[in-house]
Amino acid sequence: MGKKLVIIDTDCGIDDAQAIMMALVAPEVEILGITCTFGNAALDNVCQNVLRVLSVCERSEIPVFRGSAGPLVGAGNPFSDHFGGDGLGDVLQDKDPEWEKKIQKEHAVNAMIRLVSENQNQVSLVALGPLTNLALAVRLDPGFPQKLRELYIMGGNMEGKGNVTLCAEFNFAMDPESAYVVLEEYLCPTYVASWEFSCRNGLPWEFFEELINQDAPAARFMKTITSQCSAYSQTSLKNKRDVFFGPLFVSYDAYAMAACIDGGLVTESISCPVRVELQGAIGRGMMALDRTNVLNKSHSVSVLTKCDVAKFSQLLMASLRQPCTK
Numbered sequence: 001m002g003k004k005l006v007i008i009d010t011d012c013g014i015d016d017a018q019a020i021m022m023a024l025v026a027p028e029v030e031i032l033g034i035t036c037t038f039g040n041a042a043l044d045n046v047c048q049n050v051l052r053v054l055s056v057c058e059r060s061e062i063p064v065f066r067g068s069a070g071p072l073v074g075a076g077n078p079f080s081d082h083f084g085g086d087g088l089g090d091v092l093q094d095k096d097p098e099w100e101k102k103i104q105k106e107h108a109v110n111a112m113i114r115l116v117s118e119n120q121n122q123v124s125l126v127a128l129g130p131l132t133n134l135a136l137a138v139r140l141d142p143g144f145p146q147k148l149r150e151l152y153i154m155g156g157n158m159e160g161k162g163n164v165t166l167c168a169e170f171n172f173a174m175d176p177e178s179a180y181v182v183l184e185e186y187l188c189p190t191y192v193a194s195w196e197f198s199c200r201n202g203l204p205w206e207f208f209e210e211l212i213n214q215d216a217p218a219a220r221f222m223k224t225i226t227s228q229c230s231a232y233s234q235t236s237l238k239n240k241r242d243v244f245f246g247p248l249f250v251s252y253d254a255y256a257m258a259a260c261i262d263g264g265l266v267t268e269s270i271s272c273p274v275r276v277e278l279q280g281a282i283g284r285g286m287m288a289l290d291r292t293n294v295l296n297k298s299h300s301v302s303v304l305t306k307c308d309v310a311k312f313s314q315l316l317m318a319s320l321r322q323p324c325t326k
């Protein structure tokens with residue numbers, strides 16, 4: 001049986017690194033390319049972070065493409081320091097002076113369109129950052145979404161709880177117009193792993209300790225990049241999000257990836273049209289679920305609500321036992 005063909009679009013922070021490692025280790029997945037976007041860090045950092053992850057896992061043959069450096073509209077919000085200024089916890093010193101030569105010459109959006117056109121109806125696109133590259137892809141090639149097998153998105157809200165503004169999740173808040181375009185115009189099967197979905201399926205911190213203390217290069221890498229990062233600090237557990245979700249370890253992007261890798265992982269979802277709010281001091285960037293189809297849209301997405309946490313834990317554990325022979 002053929003492998004599942006995957007393109008990963010990422011703003012490579014720590015949780016993206018985790019998600020990419022999960023895809024790298026999945027025996028049934030073939031990664032056609034990794035496309036980079038701004039988000040958790042500036043675009044140059046994102047590109048270097050992806051190269052690092054591939055290097056740690058000894059999978060540097062996978063092509064990496066440079067994409068959008070900012071949102072469609074406006075100057076963009078200041079970069080989040082959730083995962084440190086460089087996106088990987090600000091602890092890595094050994095910069096590769098040759099990194100730019102390792103990035104493909106082709107622009108990420110062109111690469112996405114080409115790879116999907118070469119493999120029509122076979123590619124699963126997993127979007128882990130702001131959706132700017134995806135919005136540009138449908139503008140350059142209006143038929144692009146129909147050539148996809150499916151789209152998985154980490155981002156948005158299902159309960160209106162925000163993590164960077166009152167009502168908006170980071171990836172959507174960084175480029176609301178792109179999130180809007182994607183959720184209006186990508187008519188392929190679409191699965192949204194929202195901020196609250198990730199938080200509601202979090203894991204105990206004891207699991208996190210076990211995860212990063214495995215005896216393998218990928219685990220040691222993850223232990224290093226999370227070592228100084230407040231997002232992984234158990235002493236900062238009483239931060240704002242825990243008002244809603246409790247003190248859990250949440251590897252956000254890994255949920256969207258896990259859902260793509262294992263169709264049986266998601267145990268409950270809501271099928272309905274959605275729309276991203278573009279106006280408002282409070283609502284801009286929020287995803288609204290249209291459960292009664294007030295908007296009269298023809299296309300519904302799957303908004304994930306529950307997953308098999310035991311299965312997810314196993315995928316996480318295996319992802320840090322790298323490099324390995326497939």
Ligand SMILES: [Ca+2]
Nearest residue numbers: 011016128129
């Ligand atoms: Ca991300």
